[in-house]
Amino acid sequence: MNRSTNPEAIEVGVVGLGLMGSSIVVSLLMAGHKVKAVAPISADMQQVRGRILGHLEECREARLLDEHPYPYEKNLAITEDYNTLVNCVLVFECVIEDLRIKAAVYNKIAVVVQSDAVIASNTSAIAITTLQSLVPNPERFLGIHWAEPAYATRFMEITCGDKTCMSYAEWVFELAHRWGKEPTLLRKDIRGFITNRLMYAVYREIMHLVEAGRISMEDADKAFRYDAGSWMTFMGVFRRMDYCGLADWATILKNILPTLSNESRVPHVMQQMVDDNARGTQNLKGLYPYSSEEAKEWEEAFAVFNKEIFRLAALYPSSRKEPVKQSA
Amino acid sequence: MNRSTNPEAIEVGVVGLGLMGSSIVVSLLMAGHKVKAVAPISADMQQVRGRILGHLEECREARLLDEHPYPYEKNLAITEDYNTLVNCVLVFECVIEDLRIKAAVYNKIAVVVQSDAVIASNTSAIAITTLQSLVPNPERFLGIHWAEPAYATRFMEITCGDKTCMSYAEWVFELAHRWGKEPTLLRKDIRGFITNRLMYAVYREIMHLVEAGRISMEDADKAFRYDAGSWMTFMGVFRRMDYCGLADWATILKNILPTLSNESRVPHVMQQMVDDNARGTQNLKGLYPYSSEEAKEWEEAFAVFNKEIFRLAALYPSSRKEPVKQSA
Structure with a gap:
């Protein structure tokens, strides 16, 4: 495909200006x-500009941006009018995980944009193949899954649906490097994408141990923070195996795999949380107790941590340099 | 228990002076x-002092130590003579994962130390209850599982066997905080302890996706480095759930759990690695390709990263402040 991958030459749209969209x-x-x-929601119009400028200013303070936010701000138009998307070659949908609402949004985008524009959903819950059935040009539809905060994480999963044309996905993959991402390209939709799926394997085992009274949640968090957390950002799981030497792993896998949980029901503790309308730090009801000060402390501390880990991750070998492709 | 938890008042022994023991x-x-x-191996005597002093010097350079290594060095005796352990109230066994060798070592320790001394194994492969059957005083035997490098990680799993007396485990738990650790205390032996077990749940799922050709190892590593790696060190998995709000998790668990791998056989790719005598960066044969320069680069970069993440982890709320105990 002969599309530019120079961001300055590419106009893009974002529909849905909640926390993630902003x-x-x-x-x-x-x-x-x-x-x-x-x-798409008028109420959002009020705070959006302030929120976006606030993030830009934070990034400047954290030296992720060299310049004053002003030159960036002048490239931004905020509106309720879908017609402004007319020259956008890539439009990001970031609305809530509701099929009916997404369908309406896609329709409004599709009638405005040029025939070669790509529409991308930030969904983390609905299969791309499913969403694809809602748009008139499914070959130009794909998933672009960001991590929050989008401007200070390197993570990005680009996911094709059954009908996505690969050349569009490859163009987005190239472009994503210009956004400072280390993207993965999933040629076929997997339920839960990569990262969710792998973490759910952890949740299954961990909930099993917690329910059996073998470990506490606090212990599990410590084990992750101080063991996995001490190498995860640096090398990921497979390079870690290489780094530790591989032989022991096969032996331990052989012993441990047959003892792992194969549970498929929702763990009791999670169902309880849902029944209690627990929203964690958001409503001070969660797996851990929170005062409103504590919830605020966690949020503020995480904002700082995130910028530090972002910078730290960047110091180490970029996976772009690595030649291995084990499978396609 | 009325034991001191002031390290300066406590003499300790370490048996086995390989990389981990040092x-x-x-x-x-x-x-x-x-x-x-x-x-226990004469050959080790030669390099041990240099290696230990080297680490101390590195720590001083990385400002994990304020002083010159000298005051620390004078507290160190290196010997082949088990009789020097006579006044040690805690002895760490760090020899290879071989039951026969461990049994011989325990015997040599036990005949020298006082009747109230505790013996701790750094095993990550053998159940504490099994090792406990090899010592004359099983109630004073437990597992203390360190992460490498022991002086620059906060991870520590303290594990009781069936016969371990809890008061000794609790004393070690308190003492571990003086070593700068954020220890977990497992009151009952679990095969694979906590951290290994949880990561093996990940390996099972990831290997399944790789073998099915759905993702590449490189993609999996990226997903971990840039998604999980962007919050793991800060909050662990359960606090992460609280932070993101909990309700979505129950829905997604319900959808994804039944689709996860329940495989119990060793993944083909790992068996292949063992058959090929692949030892990763150690012999330049691994899941990724390495030149000897690259292997060296990874090792050096990891040594730097490790000190940085150690410092970063310490900036954030200590789990000691958190009051929750979900289970015992």
Whole structure:
């Protein structure tokens, strides 16, 4: 495909300006794109500009941006009018995980944009193949899954549905490097994508041990923070195996795999949380107890941590340099 | 129990002075202990002092130590003579994962130490209850599982066997905080302890996806480095759930759990690695390709990263402040 991968030459749209949508706008502005930001909910219009400028200012303070936010800000238009998307070659949908609402949004985007524009969903819950059936041009539809905060994480999963044309996915893959991402490209939809799926394997085992009274949640968190957390950002799981020498792993896998949980029902503790309308730090009801000060402390501390780990991750060998492709 | 938890008042022993044993000695010296280091293999005697002093010097350079290594060094005795352990109230066994060798070592320790001394194994492969059957005083035997490098990681799993007396485990738990650890205390032996077990749940799922050609190892490593790696060190898995709000998790668990791998056989790719005598960066044969320069680069970069993440982890709320105990 002969599409530009120079962000300054590419106008993009973002539809849905909640926390995640705003943070995606920031990342795209920082990369140099002109961004048309569309608020499908009028109420969002009020705070969006302030929130986006606030993030840009934070990034400047954290030295993720060299310049004053102003030059970025002038590339941003915020509106409720879908017609401003007319020249956007890539439009990000970031609305809630509701099929009916997404369908309406796709329809409004599709009638405005040019025939070669790509639509991308930030869904983390619905299969891309399912969403694809809602758009008139499914070959130009794909998933682009960001991690929060979008402007200070390197993670990105680009996922094709059954009908996605690979050349569009490959163009987005190239472009994503210009956004400072280390993207993965999933040629076929997997339920839960990669990262969710792997973490759910952990949750299954951990909940099993917690329910059996073998470990506490606090212990599990410590084990992750101080063991896995001491190498995860640096090398991931397979390179870790290489680093430790491989032979022991096969022996231990042989012993441990047959003892792992194969549970398929929702763990009791999670069902209880849902029944209690627990929303964690958001409503001070969660797996751990929180005062409102504590919830605020966690949020503020995480904002700082995130920028530090982002910088730390960047110091180490980029996976782009690595030649291995084990499978396609 | 009325035992001191002031490292300066406690003499400890370390038996087995390979890479891990040496690194444990460094951590104990830094905490202020007098350390008797016993080399069961004469060949180890040659390099041990240099290696330990090298680590101390590195720690000083990385500002994990304020002072010159000298005051620490004078608390260290290195010997082949088990009789020097006579006044040690805690002896760490760090020899290879071989039952026969461990039994011989325990016997040599037990005949020398006082009747109230505790013996701790750094095993990550053998059940504590099994090892416990090899010592004359099983109630004073437990597992203390360190992560490498022992002096620059906060991870520690303290594990009881069936016969371990809890008061000794609790004393070690308190003491471990003086070593700069964030220990977990497992009251009952679990095969694979906590951290290994949880990571093996990941390996099972990931290998399944790789073998099915759905993802590449490189993609899996990216997903971990840039997604899980962006919060793991900060909050662990359960607090992460609280932070993100909990309700979505129950829905996604319900959808994904039944689709996860329940495989119990060793994945083909791991068996292949063992058959090929692949030892990763150690012999330049692994899941990824390595030149000897690359293997060296990974090792050096990891040594730097490890000190940085150690410092970063310490900036954030200590789990000691958290009051929750979900289970015992």
